[in-house]
Amino acid sequence: MSVDNEELIKDTFGRGFDAALGLELTDVTADLVAGTVDMSAKHHQPFGIVHGGVYCALAEGTASIGGFTWLQASGIGGTAVGVNNNTDFLRSISTGTVAVEATPVHRGRRQQLWRVSMTDADGRLVATSQVRLQNIELPEGVEPPVPATGA
Template sequence: MANNDVNGNEINELNSVGLDKLLGVQMVQATGDGVTATLTITPDHHQPFGITHGGVYCAVAESAASISGYCWLQEQGLGGVAVGANNSTDFLRSISTGTLHISTTPIHRGRRQQLWQVDMVDDDGRLIAQSRVRLQNLEGPGR
């Protein structure tokens, strides 16, 4: 990893705060080229009809994209943070149990904005949900 990459301790810290902690998102790897994460789906993630609530996918996508964008800003030496400006998530399959595997891919990384694709697949590699998350780069010291 480059000097500005997110290290293992920072990944553990990302897993221990806020909505990601409440949902149970586990960051596996985080770099400016993308993140990988997992989420074990439980009944706590369900909507009233026994399948995963769409808001779970939206929240996971925004977190994964924001962390990807943050890592890229740090690796470029730009500092600051990246926050969600738009989140478009398509729900392709419904699941009620299993592990969701999350990965991000950069589409555009610019001075002011970034665009990331977030794929969420099940244990069999089937695409469950896919998001496009546009981020606004904000100046500042970062975390």
């Protein structure tokens, strides 16, 4: 399933903590979630560089969106929540646009594993993550935010 309608992407996934971080999604499919964040002082730790938690949160957010999108496309349904996030910080930056890309490593009926890369404007890797997701049923009364389709 591909979510190519920009308004649908913004209304469905571009809210909550991801929006507070400034994540702008550019591509949402069952096989790829991509976006950008313009890093600024609001993302800093006390010493003027981007806080590592920002990268962890971006990884969790994009992997979860990809996991959910795949569950809808595969017909399994439900949603995916993070159960492990392993993020390595490779290069410190203070400002600039960071591109985020999440791709699946493994997708199963119960769990998924996604790899997330975050690069600076020069294409240099600043952080990389692996996020394990648990597939769960949607809470009672909650409907999927995008129409479910077959794979």
